[in-house]
Each structure stands twice: as C-alpha cells, then as structure tokens.
Amino acid sequence: MEKPLLTVDFLDRARKYYEDEVATVATTGEEYTYSELGDRVDRLSAALEQRGIEKGDRVAVLDPNTHYHLETAYASMQLGAVHTPLNYRLTSEDYEYILSDAEVDAVYADYDYAEKIEAIRDEVPTEIFITNDEEAVDGDWESFETIVRETEPEYSRPEMSEDEVITINYTSGTTGDPKGVMRTHRTETLHAYLIAIHHELTSDDVYLWTLPMFHVNGWGHIYAVTGMGAKHVCTRGVDAEWIVDTIQEQNVSFLCAAPTVLNQLIEHYQDNNEPEMQGSNEVRVTTAGSAPPEATIRKVEQDFGWDLKHLYGATETGPLITLSDPKRIGSEEEKLSLKKRQGMGVLGTDVRVVDEDGNDVPWDDATIGEVVVRGNQVMDGYWNKPEATEKAFNDRVEGYYHMGDLATVDENGMIAIKDRKKDIIISGGENISSIELEDTLFEHEAVADVAVIPSPSEEWGETPKAFVVPQSGDPDDPNVEKQDLIDFTKDRLASFKAVSRVEFVEELPTTATGKIQKYELREQEWDEEDAMVGQG
Template identity: 45%
Template sequence: MHVPLLLTDFLDRAVDLYGEKLAIIGDDRSLTYNQLNGRVNQLSRGLQSIGVEKGDKVAYLAPNTIEMLEGFYGVFQVGGIMTPLNTRLKAADYRFILEHSESKVLLVDQELYPLVADVIPQLEQLEHVIIHGSECDTCIAYESWISTFSDDTFERTELEESDIASLLYTSGTTGNPKGVLLSHRSNYLHALSAMHHLQVKDQDTLLHVLPMFHVNGWGSPFYYTANGATQVMLRKTDPHLILEKIRMHNVSVLHMAPTVLNMVLEAFERDKPDIQQDVRVVIAGSAPPPAFVKKVEENVGWKFIQVYGMTEISPLITISELRSMDLHASPEESYRLKAKAGYAMIGSKVKVVDELGNDVPHDAKTVGEIITRTNGVMEGYYKNPEATNAAIRNGWLHTGDMAVVDQNGNIEIVDRKKDVIISGGENISSIEVEGILYEHPSVLEAAVVSIPHEKWGEVPHAVVVLREEEVATEAELIAFCREKLAHFKAPKSITFSEELPKTASGKIQKVVIRKSFWKDHNRLVN
C-alpha cells in the first residue's frame, strides 16, 4: 500500500497527540496545536478563495513569526509551493525572484513591506498582496481576512510525495539567485533523519533563531512540529533578546550560525543570565573553531552539535555528535571532533573525492570535494537546467565544499572552493587561519580572504573585529598566527573593522570583502 509522504502529516500528528499543548509562542500571542491548526485551515480557505491552486507559488517575506510558520502548512494544504524570500535583499532581487518564480500571491510582514512596495506594481503575474499587519491601499490585511473563513477541517488538495513543496532561492554571490526545488518527499525524509540525530522530543522548546527562509530555518519547523515541541518565535537576531527568551520560555534547543553564536557567547559573559535548563545548540553555516565549542560547553554549559548541509539537500547530511569510539577522547580532542562536519546522517551517502572522482585517503590531509547522494537532493534549479546539470553529476550532488577525512571517517571542511587561497602554488584554508585568530583573546570575529600579491599571486589577508575595550595591533596578530601556523599560511596583512558583512542568517559574506581588494585587478571574484 502506497501512502504518500506529505509534510502536512507532521501537523496532523501534533494535533492528534498534542492538541491542547502549547505550540507557538509569539510576541503578542501564543497558540496551542489545535489553535494553530484552525488558523492554518482559515489560511488555506483564504488562499483557495483567491484562486491558489496546485502548483501555484505563494511567496512569503516575513521574519520568524506565527504567520510565517502557519504559512507553510496553509500553502501545502491547497497544493501550493511555499516560496520564502530572504529579508535582506535589494528591490531588484525581489523583482527577479517574484518574476522568475511566477509567484501568484505575496504575503508580507508590515515592517518589510517597504522593501517590495516599489516593485509590486511592476509584477504582472502577482495577483494578490496580503500584509501581516494593517491594511494598505493595494493589500489585504491578513488577520481580518483569514477571520472571515471557517477553521473547520479543510479538504486538502490531493498530492503525491514527488510534488514540489518549496521553492527556495539561494543568495548567490554572482549573477541572479537560483531557485531550489524541494519535494514533499525530500523534506519529509530529511525531517525523519534530523529528528533522530538531534534527539528531538515533545519536551523540547525550540527558539527559532535561524530565519525561516534560510536552509535549516525552514527545515526545522517540520520535525519540531511532528514531535509536538513548543516553538518560540524571534523577529530579530538580538543576542540579549535570545538569552532572555531562553530564560523566560525554558528553551532547550536553538539552531544558529557560528557568527550569531559568537554574539550570544559575548552577551552571555556580560549578562550572566540565570539559565538552569539543559540547552542544545545546533550550529551550521560554516566550520567553527574548536575554541567556540569549548566556550559553549565549558563557559556556558550547553551542548554543542555541529551539522553540515545546504539548501540543495533539504538541508542536513552530516552531524558531529561523538560516536562510541570517540568517547575516550580528551576534552580538547572532543572539542576538535565536535567542530568537524562529522559523519553522514541516516539516509545520506557522503564522500570526499578528488578531481577524478576517487575517494580521498582517510589521512586527515588530502583535500577533496564533498559530494552526496541522498533522498534530500533537490529536484533541480527552477528553469535552470544548465546549473542543475553542473551541480548533479552521475547521481551525486557536488557541494563545492572542500574537506579532508580522518581515519574514523569524520569529515572536516577546510574551505569553500572559492575561498581556498592559492599562494605561490600552496593551498591555504581560510578556515584554518580564522580558527587561529579566534584563539586570540582580543578577537571577536575574523574573516580571511585572498588579496592580490605581485610575487605570490595572492596571499591571505584578515579582517578582524576586536572585542569591546580590547586592543591588538596588526603586528601582534600576525606574530600570533606565525607562532601556530606555517608562515606562508599566516595573514600578510590585517585590517580592523567594527563589523563584518553578513547574510540574514549571520554567515560572513567573504565575497563582499574580497571585492574591495580585487576591484582594480582583472579577476572574477565570486
């Protein structure tokens, strides 16, 4: 008997088993799972009333709010394709994505409406704009709109698990963003694997730190809903607010980028909040230095879990939880292991291969590219077969992340292909150099990029943000790195900045930094 794997199953389970349990805590209201389900039904009827049908794209531009979360299930029930938008794009980017996706409806948070106000009149295919907030001249006010519809059980559009659930646009560093097509099946199977490895349970309370338009920001609601966990919304990534919500709502798990974790650690040292419960912090986005792991587990007392993935694979495929053979490791060694990408999660085959496609030796030295074969791999890039064929070759998705593998099969990312610095023929991992800089007590954040050099072609340069009231010189930091690294790997120069450019999820944008150094040279920077 074939029963399709549909993401609405997860909400159904939560309603059946945890109907009167607290489901969502927002800024101005809280909902049980029964109440959430009722609002989802109202939204589905509203979308149906304005002509949304199976396969139609429904775009969302919103921070982490109740309205954003209920949008996933409301769109799925009518067979629509959820198309979340990055909240930190330019007007031209929104115009491209909304046109390229052929979005029929846009739901937008009132605070973010000015970002798209000027492009909306230019979008011929966009039939309706619904605003989370007060009504405007050309918008439907969300709350008054859905309140006119019944919250009774909704007769869902019949779907197959191979049908597309989400269309997610990658930020991209050059050219237009690419739209990743993910099916109900890929998201569903990823959720089953992730909930196992992250040990999600009904006693959990998740704080949504990652924006829900981003990679695991939209992946996590499915498996926390399935297990009847309570989900706390966070409109703005503010470290002090994060700590207050953890304390106030007894939060037990968070997902975030390393840069956001760094801000939270800094705030923790200053605020010294009274947080008594066990907390798991799940980190993805870039490889963190072992010093981060030590701070989280020793200074703060939380459990650190490193995961790895990308939008094109639903998104997670590896985890760094210690295995039985690693439990004897010293604290320092365990921190180093936990900072790695780790090993394959259930349902994912992951390899590191050389340029000929051969597995690299498990010597923790030989660098290759991470490739994966999993049910989570995207159906392709929307209306972009060339990019799809370049990414998926011979049944394997090529990630563009470079890594080594140790004797126990643990994968350690050394860099993105585009971030590897080739100086005088020697490959330098920017991540390795950053890890050393983070060991210096004055360094809050660091990004290492290549800059042009007349003799060596390119050399490493660091942009550093110092901790409050801390002082360090360029010469001091370079000498610190030269003590711990081969001299050719140490930064040849350092500039100091008040902040580093970041994506909405908190990932450092090295391409922005690189461009300022290469703008007068004949080289494509991406």
C-alpha cells in the same frame, strides 16, 4: 504497505495528538495551541483558495521568525501550493527577480519588509498581497488577521503525491542570479525525520527560532518541531540579551545558532556577570556556517552548560548531510577539535570526498577532494534550470550532488572542509558572492581592478575584503577613501553582502594569462589562522 510522505502530515499529527498543547509563542507573548494554530491555518487555506490559489501555484513568504510564517507555509501546502520563503535581508531588486522567476501568485510580507515588495509590485506577476499590519504598509494590502477572522475554515485539500514539488528555496546567488532549489514532499519529509533523529527532538522540547525560517525552511524545523508536537518560540531577530532572557523564561531546550550568534552570546555572558544560561531544561544547540573555534565550543559547553553539535550541508541538500557528534569517537581531549569538523554522514546518506577522477580520497586527513552526496533529502533540481541541475549532479561523479567544497577525511570517516571550488564568502551563515561584489566595485570610477576574498572575522567567521588597484595607480594616494568604497557597496547591495574591509594595492597576483590568483590573497589573509577559510 506504502503511504505517501507529505509535508502536511506534520501539522496533522500535532493537531491529532497535541491539540491542547502550546504550539507557538508569538513575539508578543501570545500563545496558540496546536488546535488554534490548525484553525488559523485552515482559515488562511480557505482564503487563499477563494482568491484562486490552487495546487502548484507559488506562495511567497517574507517574514522574520513569527508564527505568521508557519501559518502561511502550512496554509499554502494544504492546498498543494508551493511554499516559497524569501530571505528578508535582500533588496527590492532581488525580490523582483525571484517573484518573477518563480512566477509567484501570492505573497505574505511582514509589515517591516512589505515596502520592499510594494516598490516592485507592478513589475512582478504576483496579484495577492497580504500583511500582518496593513495600517503600517503603503499600498493595497489585505490584513492577515481580518482574513483569518472573517473566513470559515473550510477548504478542499487536493490529492498530493510525495514526488511533487512543495517548496522552492532560493540560493543567495553566489554564482550569478539566485537559483530556485526545488524540494518535494518526500525530500522535505525524510529530511525532517533526520532532523528529529539526529537532534533528538521530543514532544516536550521548546525550540527557540534564532535560525531564519527562510533558510531551507528553517533547516527542516518548521516540519520536525511541529510533527513532534514540540513548542515553537518565535522571534523578530537576534538579540543576545533577549535570547538569554527567553531561554530562562520559556525553558528553551533547543536552538540553532551560527558562530556569530554564539559569539554574541559569549560576549553578553562575559559582560553581564555570567548570567544563568538555561531555565529548567538542559539546552542543546546546533551550529553551522563557519566552523567555530575550539575556544567558542569550550565556552558554550563548559561555561553555558550546553551540548553543541556542528552540522554541514547546503540549501540543495536540505541542508543536513553530516553531523559532528563524536560521542563514541576519539579521546576526551580530542572532543572539542572533533566537533569543529563537519563530521560523518547522517542516516541514509552517502557522503564521499572524491578526487578529480571521481575516486574516493584516502582517509588520511591530508588528501583533498570535493565533497559529493547522495541521499533522500537532496533536492529534486533547480527551478527552470535543467543545465545547472545536470552539472550539479554529474560533474565528477554521476548521480551525486556536488557540494563545491574541498575537504579531507580522517581515520574515523569524519570530513573537514579545507577550501572551496567557488569563491563563496560565508559571513554569519549568509552566502556572499565575491563576483557580485567585484562587479559592483568595478562600477566605481576610482577602481581599476579588484579582487574580493573572505577575511577572518571574530564576529562573523569571515567577512568580505576587497583588494583594490586604484585608477591612480598609487595605493598611497588612491583618490578615494576606503569607507567610500564600503558605502558604495552598501548602497547597491543588501547590507549583509557589503564589503567591510578594503586594502589598496599596486597590483593583484595573476597567472601568465592574466587570471587573478585569489588563493595567494587568501593565504596572505589567513596566514595566522587555523583554517584558511570558514567552514561552509
């Protein structure tokens, strides 16, 4: 028989079988059982319904990793409304574009970020504004807690189909304006199943939210952890000391951490007399973004006593499409180097590396091709962008999503990213557009020409560096300080996108037709590194 795959099933299951077990631990330490969590979600669903939200409407969430994000997401989806998480590191201008592009009907914003929405609320179609602390926010905002307290938990759940869009996740705008990635009940559900299987989730897991929930719905963990009846430990940001203390106090068994977070934890461990890095549970950790060096993997596994896996994917793919977990591959001496690789395709996923003609490259770990993928967890398409959708699925190979990453395949079928087709910088797990940075720097009167590339960073994996030809023509006397240009980008873009390094040069390497040859700059910058770029 056939049963529709719906995202609301995850909370329904947890409420049915784990109603008295702790579902969420709030950042204040307050705990909610799955019964209590479900009641709050029902009340918010009813309140949104009373305010006119219905199936197909978009409800945005701007929140760090608190229980409010989980509650708003499920409350929206129970109405068939489209969950639209927002990156809390963006600017008001970014939010104006996204809220307008998605035609968002309601927004919940944490009190720390609501001012960014307040600044543009007259410019967007959104009419419902909810926050968790209305006293701390300027403007006319409704109180989340008042709504939940004063609304009865009775709402009408509509009929839903697994092929209907239930969430839109916006990319970081690495090639122009951000694109809304449409994901259906089906893609989200099957991806959550993959997460549960490959990360070996069980009902007694304690999951620490160091990974932003806005990132592809927390890599599917808002569904998988909930559906398994496990415990969510919420956060308001990443602090190494707090993470270590919480792992011990809450007996955390699983977390996700970009290499930059792993580095912060290693530094804390070394500077604080090597504290105990786990409670009563053994700890599993998954990393993505730039591939961690072997030294990092060794410290995490041998010093911390954690089990580390390395995943690869993109917003468009769920993200999980490959996983490096070489338990039955390679010798013991090779395990650490194999864990750096992006790995092999996960269940039900066809991952290929193809040449320009769409043919698979040999498994020689030398021939480079583009990664393409086909799987049930891959997006439905881009919101209101049919041409971009068509190109993404039919560039080299028809019917496959094209990752834009160039890779090799070893004798075991494990891929390793070598470079990118696009000039994307991945810093601390965030995608940054070199084009956006170049356009910004071109606005400075002292800049005649500029190229931005990724530069190696021990803390972030890679960081934006600008090679600047000054208007003066003299790199030794550019008439501007490096810090001035760094501050110029910080003032105009989200802080994580800003240039962190500047080098003045007399000229940039170009082709005969004047096109900047960034690969020469990258080779120069990464000359002493194991890999030329971070592993996106």
